[in-house]
Amino acid sequence: MGLLMVKTANQSVPAGSQIALLSLSHLSHPYGSFDHMASPATAAEEENLPQVLLLLHPAAFTIFGEEHFTSAKFRFLKAYESSLPLDEFLAANARSVRALLVSAATVVGAGILDLLPELRVIVTTSAGLDQLDLAECRRRGIRIASAGDIYSADVADCAVGLLIDVLRKISASNRYVKNGFWASKGDYPLGSKQLRGKRIGIVGLGRIGLQVAKRLQQGFGCTVSYNSRKKKNPDQVPYPFYQDVRELAANSDALILCCGLTEQTRHAVDKEVLAALGKAGVIVNVARGAVVDEKEMVRCLVEGEIAGAGLDVFEDEPVVPKELLELDNVVLSPHSAVLTRESMMELARLVVGNLEAFFSNEPLLSEYEDD
C-alpha cells in the first residue's frame, strides 16, 4: 500500500453476529435523541448526497450491522468495493470527500490525509484513537468523533469476567470437564484463587477504569488503587493513586489495563513492572496490546514469573503468540470486549447521528477534545 498507513482488520465474522433489524428511533440514548434522524434516501435522491468515505474491512461493517448505517443525509463511498490500490482509488474518487468513517483497525496517518484535502471530520467506531494521527488531524483542522462512552460498561464487564476466569480457572476447568478428565483423572487440581479481598491496580482510570473499579470494589470486596496520567480529585475518586506503574504493580494482586495507547503508555507494563507484580500476580488487558511488552509478558507467563493473564488485546492482532495457546493460566478473547449486540445498536445510532450532525452543521454528538 505504499506510503499509505491504512490497514483493516482481518477478522472473520462470528456466526450470529448480524444484528436484528429493530426500529432505533424509540430508544433513549446517552448522546441524545435520534428522533430527528431522517429516513433513508431513495436511489434517485442518493446520487446527490455528500459522500462519507468508508475505510473499514467489510467484515467489520457486517458486525456493526451495515443496514443500520443508512441515512438520507449522506451515502458511503466504499473503498473496499474497488479493486484499485487504495491510493489510486482515493486519488481518483475521494479528493472532495469531507467525512471519513473508520474503525479501530484503520490506521490513518499523514499519507492518507494528503489524499483527502477536503476532509473535515473523522468518525471512528472505536473508543480508542491510537490508530489516528491526532497531531496531524489537529494541524489540518480535522475534527474527530469517537464511540465515546458506549462501550465502557461492556468492556468493564469483560475485564471483570477475564479476571474471575483466570483466578477461578473457569475456562481451564471447562476444558477439563469437556475433555472427559473429571471422570478419568478425578477432581480438578486445587489452584483456584478467591477474588474477594484482592488488591486491584487499575492502569487508566477513565470511563472504563472507573467502571471496573466500582464493580470490583462494591461487588466483590476488592481494594482498588490506580495509575493515570493525572491524579483525580480525591473527593470524587477515593482510591489511592500511584504515579509509577511499577509501584502500583508491587502493591497489587492483579493489574487491569484500561488506558488508551499513547507514546506514554506504550510498553508501560515492561519487564520491571511484571517483576514487581510478581509470581502471584495477574494481568488483565482490555486496553491495547502494546500497553504491555508482550514478549516479556509471554516469557513471564511461560517461566511462572507471573501467575496468569486475561487478554482481550494483543500487539499484532489477530496474531496471538502461540505460547499463550498452551497455557491453562491464560484466558484469551479476540478483541471482543466491546462487541455486544446492544452496543452495536448504539454504535450505529451514534455514527449516523455524528455524520448527520456534521452535514447539518450541528455539534457532533461525541466529539473528541484534546485535554
Ligand SMILES: O=CC(=O)O
Ligand atoms: O477496542 C475497541 C475500541 O477502542 O473501541
